[in-house]
Amino acid sequence: MCIEYVQAGAVISTLFVLIWYTIETSGLRRSAKEQNTLSVRPCITLCFPDPQKRSPVFKNIGRGPAFNIFIKDFVSDEKITFSTIDFLEPNQSGEISFCIISPGGPIPFFKDMDMKIFPLDIYDFEVYYQSLEGDWYLSTVSADLKNMRFIFKTIRKISRKNALALFESCGGFLNKKEP
Numbered sequence: 001m002c003i004e005y006v007q008a009g010a011v012i013s014t015l016f017v018l019i020w021y022t023i024e025t026s027g028l029r030r031s032a033k034e035q036n037t038l039s040v041r042p043c044i045t046l047c048f049p050d051p052q053k054r055s056p057v058f059k060n061i062g063r064g065p066a067f068n069i070f071i072k073d074f075v076s077d078e079k080i081t082f083s084t085i086d087f088l089e090p091n092q093s094g095e096i097s098f099c100i101i102s103p104g105g106p107i108p109f110f111k112d113m114d115m116k117i118f119p120l121d122i123y124d125f126e127v128y129y130q131s132l133e134g135d136w137y138l139s140t141v142s143a144d145l146k147n148m149r150f151i152f153k154t155i156r157k158i159s160r161k162n163a164l165a166l167f168e169s170c171g172g173f174l175n176k177k178e179p
Helices: 002-039 160-169
Strands: 044-047 057-060 066-071 079-082 085-088 093-095 098-102 105-110 122-130 136-144 149-158
Touching (some): 044 122, 085 093
Antiparallel strands (some): 057 093, 066 122
8 A cells, every 4th residue: 555655656756847847948949949030130230331421221221131121101291201121131231212291292302311300309210021921020219410410219019010001101011922
């Protein structure tokens, strides 16, 4: 009878060890997956490669490619709509152009950030983009137009539904199948 209790205790102890081992292993797996995702995540910012021209560009400073890159439209005196870029490799830049929507109709696309169009010194831009895994991210970049520099502020993951709704409201459309 004593041996039966010892055997039952051994089985129950083994069960607890297996449960603990399973929990620890799944935590390690999640951690490894997160590290892998971070190692290939794109990171889009804005910069002025030539401050004399005042022409901003998207720049991918991350380690992975970025897809469907766009800036959320914003309204100062008029609505300003920015061009989208389909794809940027790591360390690649892409030119940005923008269009002003005024009551008299759209004004053609510009590439230079003219101080008449952007009368304030500092603006916050929301840059949205997609990773190779299909995750959507938001980078917040502050533009100091007086000193011709951009300040990268934050990056965060956002929901696919919110990103696609914003993308379509900004006049973007997916030309190709999503990654």
